[in-house]
Amino acid sequence: MALFRLSSLCLLSVHKALETSSAALPCSPIPTSPAPTTNTTATGFNTSCIGGRRRRRRRRALVSKSGRGGRRTVECRAAVVEDVDKEVLVPAEAEAEEAAEEYDWREEWYPLYLAAQVPDDAPLGLTVFDKQVVLYRDGAGVLRCYEDRCPHRLAKLSEGQLVEGRLECLYHGWQFEGEGKCVKIPQLQEGGKIPRAACVRTYEVRNSQGVVWVWMSEKDPPNDEKLPWFEHYAKPGFQDTSTIHELPYDHSILLENLMDPAHVPISHDRTDWTAKREDAQPLVFTVTERSSRGFAGHWGRSKNPALMNFLRFQAPCVLSNDLEFVDKAGVKQYFSALFLCRPTGQGKSMLIVRFGASSRSPVFNLVPEWYFHQNACKVFEQDMGFLSSQNEVLIKERVPTKELYLNLRSSDTWVAEYRKWMDKVGHGMPYYFGHSSLSPPKQPAVVEQAPVGLVAGISASFPAKGGVGTQHAPNPANRYYRHVVHCRGCRSVVKGFQTWKQTLVLLSLAAVASAILASAQQWKVVFLASAALFLAGSSFCSFVVSLITTNFIRTHRRL
Numbered sequence: 001m002a003l004f005r006l007s008s009l010c011l012l013s014v015h016k017a018l019e020t021s022s023a024a025l026p027c028s029p030i031p032t033s034p035a036p037t038t039n040t041t042a043t044g045f046n047t048s049c050i051g052g053r054r055r056r057r058r059r060r061a062l063v064s065k066s067g068r069g070g071r072r073t074v075e076c077r078a079a080v081v082e083d084v085d086k087e088v089l090v091p092a093e094a095e096a097e098e099a100a101e102e103y104d105w106r107e108e109w110y111p112l113y114l115a116a117q118v119p120d121d122a123p124l125g126l127t128v129f130d131k132q133v134v135l136y137r138d139g140a141g142v143l144r145c146y147e148d149r150c151p152h153r154l155a156k157l158s159e160g161q162l163v164e165g166r167l168e169c170l171y172h173g174w175q176f177e178g179e180g181k182c183v184k185i186p187q188l189q190e191g192g193k194i195p196r197a198a199c200v201r202t203y204e205v206r207n208s209q210g211v212v213w214v215w216m217s218e219k220d221p222p223n224d225e226k227l228p229w230f231e232h233y234a235k236p237g238f239q240d241t242s243t244i245h246e247l248p249y250d251h252s253i254l255l256e257n258l259m260d261p262a263h264v265p266i267s268h269d270r271t272d273w274t275a276k277r278e279d280a281q282p283l284v285f286t287v288t289e290r291s292s293r294g295f296a297g298h299w300g301r302s303k304n305p306a307l308m309n310f311l312r313f314q315a316p317c318v319l320s321n322d323l324e325f326v327d328k329a330g331v332k333q334y335f336s337a338l339f340l341c342r343p344t345g346q347g348k349s350m351l352i353v354r355f356g357a358s359s360r361s362p363v364f365n366l367v368p369e370w371y372f373h374q375n376a377c378k379v380f381e382q383d384m385g386f387l388s389s390q391n392e393v394l395i396k397e398r399v400p401t402k403e404l405y406l407n408l409r410s411s412d413t414w415v416a417e418y419r420k421w422m423d424k425v426g427h428g429m430p431y432y433f434g435h436s437s438l439s440p441p442k443q444p445a446v447v448e449q450a451p452v453g454l455v456a457g458i459s460a461s462f463p464a465k466g467g468v469g470t471q472h473a474p475n476p477a478n479r480y481y482r483h484v485v486h487c488r489g490c491r492s493v494v495k496g497f498q499t500w501k502q503t504l505v506l507l508s509l510a511a512v513a514s515a516i517l518a519s520a521q522q523w524k525v526v527f528l529a530s531a532a533l534f535l536a537g538s539s540f541c542s543f544v545v546s547l548i549t550t551n552f553i554r555t556h557r558r559l
Contacts, residue, residue, distance in 0.1 A: 089408060101292040103428030105129065107220060108316040109213040109227050111340035111352050112205065114242055117488055118143065118212060123167055125158025127344040128216055129430050133203055134158040135212065138177060139165020145214055146180055147201040157200070176200055209233045210242070211340060211352060228318050232336040233356055240336075240356035243373050244486040245380055248477055249391040251317055251341050251349040252433060255418060257387055258319050258339045259311065261299065262411035267382055271375070282410035287417060292425055295417045302410070313418060315425070317341035327359075334358040346431070346441050347391055370493045370548055377479050378552040384477070394433050395440065402435050480549045494545055501541035508534035 110128050112135055118124060123136040125148050132148040134157045146167070148158050155171040162168070166175040166183060175184040182198035204215040204222045209230060215222040232238055247254055257263070265280040284305050287297040289312075296312040312320050323335040340352040353376060397404060401419045405412070419435035426432030431441040484490045508531040515527035 088410075089406065101424050103292060103425035104217075105316060105429045106216040106218065107223065107226075109206070109215055109222075110316065110342050111318075112145070112212045112214045112342065113486075114244055114352060115143075115207045115210050115212050116242075117244060117486060121162060123158045123160055123162065125156060126342075126350075127348075128214065129343045130345060131216065132156070132158075133214065134167070135205070135214075136162060136167055143205050143207060143212060144178075145203040145205045146176065147203070149200070150174060151182070151198055151200060174198070228314060228340075230320065230336065230338060232322065232334045232358070233338075233354075235334065235358060238334065238356055238358055239360060240354050241369065241372055242352065242354045243376050244483065245351045245353065245377065246344070246482045246486070247349050247351060247380060247387075248347065248384065249349065249387045250347055250394075251343040252418075252422070253387050253391050253394075254341055254349045254351060255313070255317060255319060255339075256415050257383055258341075259313065259414040259418065260412070261309075263383075268379055271379060271382065284410070285413035287413070290417070290421075292421075295421060297414075297417075299414070311414065313414075313421070315421075317343065332358075347388075347395075368493075370490050373483065373487060373490055374548050377483050380482075381479070381552040382554070398438070398440055400434055400436050400438050477551070479551050484549055490548055494548055497541040497544045501538045501545070504534045504538040504541065508532075508538065 112126055112128075112133075113124065118135060118137060120137055120141075123134045125132065125134050127133070133145050134148040135143065135145050138144055144167070146157060148156050150157055150160075150169040150171065152169065152172055152174055155169055157167055157169055157176070160168050160170045163175060166177040168175045173184070173186040174182055176199070177183050180200040180202040182194050182200075185194055185198065188194065201218065206213045206215075206222075206224075206227060208227055210233075213227060233240065262280070262283055264275050265277050268275040269277040282302040283299055284302055285297060285299045286308075287295060289296040293315045294313040296310070298308040298310055300306075300308040310322050312322075314320070317340075319339040319341070321337045325333055325335075327333050334357065336354075336356045338352075338354040338356070340354070342350045342352075344350050393404070394401075405415070405419075407413075407416050416435065419433070422429075422432045423434035423436050426434050426437065426439060429439070431439055433440075484494060511527045511531035511534060515524045515531065518524045518527060
């Protein structure tokens with residue numbers, strides 16, 4: 001409980017919700033989920049990647065079949081002890097393989113954006129897998145979502161503008177409104193009628209609990225029963241802090257990372273003064289639900305198995321971790337961490353993070369919200385290097401994860417559950433990497449903008465809104481692009497501190513000039529002291545801007 005209070009009070013870092021939130025739920029801490037594995041030896045020394053003749057032959061067959069002859073051919077140097085593997089690793093094969101179930105990724109709701117962050121004065125281009133859409137508010141404030149393609153000459157409508165509540169393509173000025181109907185073509189001859197085909201495909205959207213969701217099906221009406229609903233966020237007085245992040249790796253890699261509490265003490269050691277590497281320990285897991293819609297269960301620390309978290313993964317890409325407890329006054333309190341993920345293409349994803357609680361310490365309100373946002377960015381940056389490389393390996397190896405991962409019972413149960421869920425439903429996705437099966441992308445990712453048009457393209461589009469320079473360039477490794485451009489609050493803070501910095505620099509120059517011109521010694525001292533204070537204030541403004549916009553780099557990685 002102390003860890004939870006400290007985390008809520010200080011930084012609310014993304015992964016610490018999984019590490020510190022714990023609910024006292026009566027359950028048996030028995031890891032029940034099977035997971036991908038390979039064999040290890042009984043010794044504690046360096047061992048191989050492949051154990052057992054049968055499994056080795058199967059893997060070599062896969063290597064030969066795929067034509068990548070160097071994959072995982074290191075032999076074991078010590079005797080293989082199967083009993084130790086069964087005790088430490090989750091079985092490589094499921095006890096009972098479940099058949100694939102009917103699934104269509106389009107028949108789902110995907111989180112598009114935080115409703116509060118949708119601009120009022122410009123369209124917003126977004127992506128779901130390989131489908132590009134444009135989101136905007138019409139003249140009545142109603143959210144509209146179209147295919148991001150003008151029917152005239154295929155120009156991006158998200159590069160357009162809003163004119164009297166209508167979405168205008170900036171190529172030739174065609175305007176659209178409502179259900180995608182074209183209402184104006186400037187080049188149309190007098191008396192001519194707008195062709196019926198001059199319309200854009202529309203997608204249904206819902207604003208639910210502050211999040212804009214899109215229904216991607218083009219043939220079936222929205223299924224509101226599939227629209228996620230989070231009970232705690234509907235409770236009176238429940239408060240939350242929400243952020244948006246673009247990330248340079250696949251959504252499946254992202255979800256694996258978010259449902260992996262074992263890495264938090266190591267990867268995020270001292271990030272928020274609560275994660276400590278000496279707290280790394282075996283975890284206990286109990287899977288309570290499995291279906292084509294996802295899975296759920298309890299997990300906790302082996303040193304305190306009475307306190308268990310409840311984690312739920314819900315198709316297509318929603319993860320939650322909840323806590324309920326009774327405080328000292330006997331009042332029931334709630335804490336929730338939500339991770340709403342959206343696939344945005346090969347090797348890319350967008351994440352909406354929400355931390356909510358039924359009550360907060362008054363000290364919490366003294367910490368500016370941008371500080372929580374920059375810390376969440378830092379947490380992602382601490383993981384970014386190895387998650388991006390993990391993404392590359394999956395693409396290059398082109399084998400199921402059970403041939404690559406060594407999942408432990410005491411840390412990786414949720415990862416195994418997630419990849420096995422993909423085995424059941426992956427056939428209905430554009431591409432996937434499952435535990436026992438996979439379907440890699442059939443076409444390589446397309447780079448939309450050449451470097452020569454990079455700055456011009458981002459300068460003309462929201463949310464950079466006229467920004468130029470590397471800070472504003474759409475680089476998924478750049479914090480400004482990954483978060484700040486999607487956050488009105490952080491953009492406003494950056495702009496405000498930049499203005500103050502310039503003002504204070506001018507004031508310091510004026511104070512120095514006054515000190516030079518002053519004849520009295522005491523006035524020279526006053527003006528010079530003022531100049532020093534102004535420069536100190538300017539430096540503080542630079543520090544805040546840098547804190548919000550600059551990537552975190554580990555000390556041992558700095559040159």
